[in-house]
Every structure is written in structure tokens, then in C-alpha cells.
Amino acid sequence: MNDLVFRTATELADFIRKRNISAEEVVRAHLDQIEKHNPRLNAVVTVDAEGALQRAAEADRALARGELWGPLHGVPVTIKDAFETKGLRTTSSYRPLSNYLPDEDAPVVARLRAAGAVILGKTNMPELAMDFQSNSPLFGPARNPWDLQRTPGGSTGGGAAAVAAGLSPLEIGSDLGGSIRIPSHFCGVFGYKPTEHLVPSTGHIPEIPGQIRAVRHMEVCGPIARSIEDLIKVLPLLAGPDGKDWEVPPLPLHPEAVPPFQGLRIAWTDDFGGVPVCREARDALAELAERLSAAGCRVERGSPESFAFEDAWETYGRIVGAEMGFNFPAGRRTASRLFGQVLFRRVPLYRAIIRGVTLQLGRYLAALARRDALISALDRFLACRDAWLCPVSATPAFTHRASGTTKVVEPLEVDGKRVEYYTANMSYTTPFNLTGNPVVVLPLTRSEQGLPIGVQVVGRRWRDMKLLAVATRLTELTGPYERPPGF
Numbered sequence: 001m002n003d004l005v006f007r008t009a010t011e012l013a014d015f016i017r018k019r020n021i022s023a024e025e026v027v028r029a030h031l032d033q034i035e036k037h038n039p040r041l042n043a044v045v046t047v048d049a050e051g052a053l054q055r056a057a058e059a060d061r062a063l064a065r066g067e068l069w070g071p072l073h074g075v076p077v078t079i080k081d082a083f084e085t086k087g088l089r090t091t092s093s094y095r096p097l098s099n100y101l102p103d104e105d106a107p108v109v110a111r112l113r114a115a116g117a118v119i120l121g122k123t124n125m126p127e128l129a130m131d132f133q134s135n136s137p138l139f140g141p142a143r144n145p146w147d148l149q150r151t152p153g154g155s156t157g158g159g160a161a162a163v164a165a166g167l168s169p170l171e172i173g174s175d176l177g178g179s180i181r182i183p184s185h186f187c188g189v190f191g192y193k194p195t196e197h198l199v200p201s202t203g204h205i206p207e208i209p210g211q212i213r214a215v216r217h218m219e220v221c222g223p224i225a226r227s228i229e230d231l232i233k234v235l236p237l238l239a240g241p242d243g244k245d246w247e248v249p250p251l252p253l254h255p256e257a258v259p260p261f262q263g264l265r266i267a268w269t270d271d272f273g274g275v276p277v278c279r280e281a282r283d284a285l286a287e288l289a290e291r292l293s294a295a296g297c298r299v300e301r302g303s304p305e306s307f308a309f310e311d312a313w314e315t316y317g318r319i320v321g322a323e324m325g326f327n328f329p330a331g332r333r334t335a336s337r338l339f340g341q342v343l344f345r346r347v348p349l350y351r352a353i354i355r356g357v358t359l360q361l362g363r364y365l366a367a368l369a370r371r372d373a374l375i376s377a378l379d380r381f382l383a384c385r386d387a388w389l390c391p392v393s394a395t396p397a398f399t400h401r402a403s404g405t406t407k408v409v410e411p412l413e414v415d416g417k418r419v420e421y422y423t424a425n426m427s428y429t430t431p432f433n434l435t436g437n438p439v440v441v442l443p444l445t446r447s448e449q450g451l452p453i454g455v456q457v458v459g460r461r462w463r464d465m466k467l468l469a470v471a472t473r474l475t476e477l478t479g480p481y482e483r484p485p486g487f
Contacts (some may be wrong), residue, residue, distance in 0.1 A: 003411070004026065005166035005167070005169075006166045006268060007229050007256055007292040008169060008225065008227040008229060008279075009072065009170045009230045009284035010227065010233055011229050012026055012074075012169060013071060013073060013074070013075050013116075014077075016059070016063070016074040016075065017068065017073060018074060019063065019131065020059045020261060021466050023056040023057075023059040023063075023073070023118065024053065024056040024057050024059075024060055026056070026074060026076060026233070027052050027055075027056040027074075027076050027095065027118055027120070030076045030120060030166075030167060030168060030169075031047070031049050031053075031120070031139065031391065033166050037145075037166075037487060040148060041142065041145060041148075041161050041162070041165060041167070042124055042140055042141060042142050042158070043122075043123055043124055043142050043143075043152070043158040043161040043162040043165065044121045044123055044124070044162055044167060044168075045081060045122055045123065045124045045158065046081070046089045046121045047120065047121040048119060048121050050447055051078065051119070052119065052121075054402040055119070055150055056118050057281065058073070059116065059118065059123075069114075069115070070115035070116040070237075071116070071237065072115040072116045072117040072166040072170075074118060074232075074239070075117050075118065075169060075170070075400045076118045076120045077117045077118065077120065077168060077169070077171070077172065078119075078120050078121055078122070078162050078167070078168040078172075079109055079112075079119060079121075079123065079159075079171070079172050080124050080156050080158070080172060080173045080174060080332050081093060081122040081123060082100035082105040082108045082126050082160075082205050082385050083109055083172065083174075083203060083204055083221075083255050084104065084107060084205070084209075084250055085106070085109050086102055087101055087102070087106045088101070088102075088119070088121075089101060089122065090102050090122065090205070091122075091128065091138055091195050092125070092128050092329040093124070093126055093127045093136035093137060093138050093139065093209075094138075094206075095138065095461065096136060096208075097205070097208070099221075100140055101211075103460070104440030105203065106155055106202060106203025106204060107197060107200045107202050107203060107242040107244075107245075108203075109172070109203070110239075111237050111238055111282055111357055111381065114236045119166050119439075120167075120168055121460055123138055123142075123156070123159040123161075124157060124161075125142075125156065125157065125158055126155050126388065126403070128205070131154045131155060131177075131280055131403050132151075132154045132155070132421075132422075132426070133151040133153065133154045133184075133401070133403050134151065134154045134155065134156075134180070134399075135151075135164065135400070135403050136152070136163075137199055139157070140433050141400055141423075142158040142161050143161065143400075144186060145395045145484040145486075145487055146164070146187065146397065146450065146484045147450075148367030148449070150186075150397040150399050150451070151186065151397055151399075151400055151415070152183055152186055152399060153183035153184075153186040153187070153318075154179060154182070154183065156174065156179050156180050157183045159171030159224055160173075160187040160191070160211065160224050161187055161368075162437050163225060163226060163228075164187040164188055164189050164487075165484060166413075169225065169230070169302045170223060170230060170383075171224055173191070173221070173222065173224055174201065174204055174220065174222075174240070175219070175221065175222060176215070176218060176220075177320070177433055178392070178425065178426060178429030178433075179220050179329055180192065180220075180224060180441075181193055181392055181429050181439060181441045181454075181456060182429060184392075184441040184454060185392035185393060185396075185441055185452065185454035187451065187452060188398070188443045188446075188452030188481065188484070189224055189225065189226055189443065190225050190227060190230070190231055190232045190440065190441065190442060190443070191223075191224045191225075191441040191454075191466055192235065192438070192439075192441075193220055193222050193433075193438060193469075194220050194235060194238075194239070194438050194454055195436055195437065195438045195441045196218060196220055196436030197219070197220075197247045197250065197447075198235075198239050198240050198246065198248065198434070198462075199228050199235075200240075200241070200248045200308070201215075201219050201220070201221050204221060207327050208327065211312075211327045211486045212457065214323045214397075215323045216247075216323060217319055217323065217368075217398075218433040218436065219433075221238065221434075222238070223235065223238070226481040227470045227480070227481065228471055229472075230450050230469050231440065232255055235251040235253060235464060235465075235468070236254070240254055241269045249369060252255065254351045254465060255469070256466050256468075256469040258469050258473050259386070259469060260473070261295035261296040261297050262297075263293070263298070263460050264292070264296075264297040264298065264386050264387075264470065264473070265297070265298045265386050266297050266386060266387050266388075266389060266390070267297070267299075267301070267302055267303075267385050267387070267441065268285060268289045268300075268301055268389035268390065269303050269389075269390050270282045270285050270305075272303075272309045273308070273309030273310050273393065273398060273427070276414045276417055277393075277414070277428075278415055278444070278447075279390045279415050280396075280447045280448065280453060281395075281444075282391075284444050284445040284453055284455075285389060285390075285391065285444070286456075288389065288444065288477060288478065289479050291382065302444050302455055303376045303381075304378050304380065305380075306377040307377040307381070307431075309427070309431060311351065311369060312431045312434050312435075313426075313431070314375060316356055316430045316433060317353040318352045318353075318356040318359055318364070319364070319367050319368065319371065320436075321353035321356020321357040321358075321359065322356040322357070322358060322364045322433065324357075327401065333484045351464075362424070363478070371434055374431075374434060374435060375434075375436065375461075378435045379460070379461070382437070382459070382460045386466075387454065387457050387459075388457075388458040388472050389457055390455070390458065391455070392427060392430050392441055392455065393424060393426075393429065394414045394423075394424035394425070394427060394454065395396040395412055395424060396447045396451035396453050397451050401421075401482060404437065412425075431439050432458060436461055437458050437460070437463070438460075438464045439457065439458050439459070440456075440459075440471045440472060441456055441457075442475060442478045442479075443478065443479065443481060444478050446482075450485075456477070457470070457471050
């Protein structure tokens with residue numbers, strides 16, 4: 001059973017479909033793993049054991065009748081606590097929602113159920129998804145299975161920890177500034193940020209139920225898993241219009257052939273505007289570039305022309321500040337005061353967020369226009385390349401530290417240099433929220449301390465399945481998921 005909980009979702013679906021094992025056995029194995037390890041990890045904050053076992057039993061009876069619900073028939077999954085789940089507590093780690101029971105599922109949850117999945121429960125996250133740790137004011141901090149003294153990241157930190165530790169084979173998370181990618185990097189798992197608007201974000205909180213939808217750009221929903229095959233299987237299940245988010249197109253998604261190394265055009269960089277990255281990540285990325293070249297890829301080091309990273313951070317910050325500030329629970333004036341007090345006006349990205357919180361319409365539209373120009377610059381760069389490789393963040397998982405909108409967060413140390421917390425965590429992820437490009441995070445190596453280090457693989461917008469096909473080939477060099485010691 002211990003081996004069973006480290007099988008991929010694809011493998012589990014195959015076992016259940018062939019009736020090599022029952023859905024109920026699979027669900028019980030994961031519930032046992034949660035019971036054994038979650039007290040240390042605090043990754044899963046709401047467990048629906050009764051509902052999951054009932055659903056698994058129904059899945060087994062259906063299969064005995066010859067009924068197959070879908071490609072995830074009987075497979076257990078977890079959901080970030082930011083997504084509404086019908087009749088199952090959804091808090092977004094926000095005290096006023098501590099007992100909120102939604103009347104319906106978010107579309108991504110409903111689509112998983114329709115594909116046959118069994119919802120195990122909800123995973124830990126920071127308040128309203130606004131941090132790069134998962135320090136919940138309701139449930140306490142989630143911990144990294146590679147080192148309990150370190151964070152699994154945020155804001156989908158509980159989900160990445162759950163997948164890494166065998167508590168769940170599959171997690172659905174969200175990403176407005178790296179919230180799928182950073183936890184995947186910290187926990188040594190595979191994470192996917194789709195093209196913007198490919199997957200509907202209806203039913204996703206931090207926007208409180210009943211509020212006007214203000215966050216209209218850059219936020220995406222996507223999966224975290226232990227294999228590329230799982231990402232390829234799940235993404236088409238999540239994508240497509242839901243009748244509410246009209247910006248989501250009816251784009252067919254079909255698996256693409258995995259291309260050979262020979263002829264792949266790969267760009268890479270470890271420098272986004274001078275923000276430092278730890279030596280171990282830089283060395284691993286450079287070594288990967290050398291191995292790709294030796295395998296027959298056309299490899300070059302570089303970044304897009306006319307794509308100034310400080311300009312990208314400033315533009316991102318203004319748009320995020322304007323949209324999230326509209327519905328910020330403490331009010332726009334209070335949000336501006338807290339961001340100004342805590343995040344310091346000298347940090348470019350958060351200086352822009354402070355300005356964005358009270359941004360006038362004309363300046364907001366100007367920021368959107370600047371965003372268009374940056375999207376075009378990256379489109380031109382990727383038009384003749386299959387992927388662009390870059391770091392995920394400045395460091396591997398860092399030790400727990402005080403965080404939140406009312407606290408100054410301790411800087412991180414990068415090869416002996418102190419780097420401001422948000423600069424270290426957001427600089428390498430937010431540009432791709434700004435441009436809307438799809439990004440997959442692959443486990444790449446481990447640090448001298450044994451901590452996972454991942455790599456971002458960036459593709460062209462709307463070419464998600466092509467990106468996943470390229471990433472499938474890259475995993476021959478980057479390697480598979482590894483189980484944390486002690487699990």
C-alpha cells in the first residue's frame with residue numbers, strides 16, 4: 001500500500017479500470033497516508049473521508065456494471081482550499097469564510113468529478129492566496145516533506161506537499177504570481193501553469209463570493225502531479241468554456257507527438273534583470289543546456305529583445321494591484337497602507353502594486369497596453385523556439401518565517417547575499433503571468449542540503465500540448481519525481 005500511494009494518477013486509473021485493485025482500496029491507502037503523515041505536514045486541512053469512501057464504493061459498483069465514468073475513474077485527488085467545493089468547507093484561509101459551504105463546485109472541481117475522480121479533501125494555503133508560504137491563519141503552516149523546518153511554498157503549498165508525500169496523486173491549484181510553480185519547485189513535483197484563459201477560474205477565491213469579478217487578467221488554474229503524463233491527461237479535462245467565464249475559448253486539446261532531441265530549438269537564461277539565483281540552480285541549468293546540446297538540440301543562451309524585466313514587473317504589479325485592490329477585504333486605502341508599510345516602496349514590483357491599488361482608469365489602461373507590447377516581444381522570441389528554460393525562484397525551499405500583510409518578511413539569503421523576500425520569490429515567475437504563456441515546472445536536481453530544485457520550461461501561448469510534448473522529451477534528461485526520505 002505504501003508503494004500504491006506513490007503511483008501516478010495515470011497508473012492508478014489504469015489499475016482501477018483493469019480491476020487490478022479497487023477504487024476503495026486506493027482511496028483507503030491515501031486516507032491512511034494522510035492519517036499517518038498529515039499531522040506533521042499539515043498539508044490537507046479538510047479531509048472528506050466519508051464522502052471519498054462512498055464515492056469510491058460507487059465507482060467500484062459502476063465498474064462492475066461495465067460503466068466507466070471517465071479517465072480518472074476512482075482516482076483520488078485533492079483541491080486547493082481556494083476552489084469552491086459543493087457541501088465541503090472552502091475557506092481560502094480567510095477567517096470570515098471559516099465555515100463557508102458552497103452550493104456548487106467550481107468548474108475545475110466539477111470537471112474532475114465528471115471524469116470520475118474522488119475528492120479526498122482540501123489543501124492548505126496562505127490567506128486569500130497572498131503569500132509564497134502556506135501559513136494559514138486558520139490552520140497553521142504547511143510543511144515541506146523534504147525538510148519540515150522549511151516551507152512547501154505558496155500559495156498552493158499544501159497541495160504540492162501532499163503530492164510529494166503521497167497523500168494525493170493529483171492536486172488542482174491556482175497561479176497569479178507563481179503559486180503552482182514555486183511549490184512544485186520547492187517540493188520536487190511537476191506543476192503546470194496553462195495559457196491564460198485556457199481553464200476557467202470561476203469559483204476561485206481570493207475574490208470573496210458575491211463580489212464583482214475584478215481579477216480579470218493573469219490568474220490561471222492548473223494541476224500538480226508526479227509525472228508529465230498526468231499533466232497531459234488532466235489538462236484537457238479542465239480546459240474549455242464553462243458558461244460563465246466567457247474569455248475561455250473552445251480550444252481542442254489533444255496529445256502531441258513527443259519530438260526528438262534533434263532539431264529542438266531551446267533558449268535558456270539564469271538572469272532576469274540581475275536578480276540573483278543560487279549557484280546550485282545556475283549550475284544545474286547550465287549543465288542541462290550542455291546536455292541538451294549534446295543530445296542534438298539547437299541551444300542558445302538569451303532573452304527576448306524589447307523585454308525589460310523591470311518593466312514587466314512594474315506592469316504586472318500595477319495590473320495586479322488595481323484588480324486585487326478593488327476587492328481587497330481591508331479596503332483599498334488600508335491595502336495601500338499595509339503594502340506601503342510592509343513591502344517597502346523601494347522594491348519595484350511592490351511599489352507598482354501600491355500604485356496599482358489606487359490606480360486611475362487611464363493609467364490602468366496604459367498598463368494593459370504596455371502588457372500587450374511585452375506579450376508581443378515574447379511571442380516574437382518564442383516564434384522560432386520550442387521552449388525557453390529559466391529558474392523558478394532564487395533559492396530552494398527556505399525555512400519558515402513570519403509572513404502576512406501586517407508583518408515585514410525576513411529577506412532570503414542567496415549565496416551569502418540578502419535578497420528581499422518578494423524579489424527572490426516572484427521575479428522569475430510573474431513575467432509569465434503577465435504575458436499569459438504556459439509554463440511547466442520539472443524537477444531538475446537537488447541542492448547540497450538535499451532540497452529539490454526545479455526548472456521552468458516556457459512555451460508559446462495556446463500551444464500547451466506542444467509544450468507538454470517537449471517537456472516529456474526533456475524529462476529524459478531532467479529525471480523523474482523522487483520520493484522524499486521518510487515517506
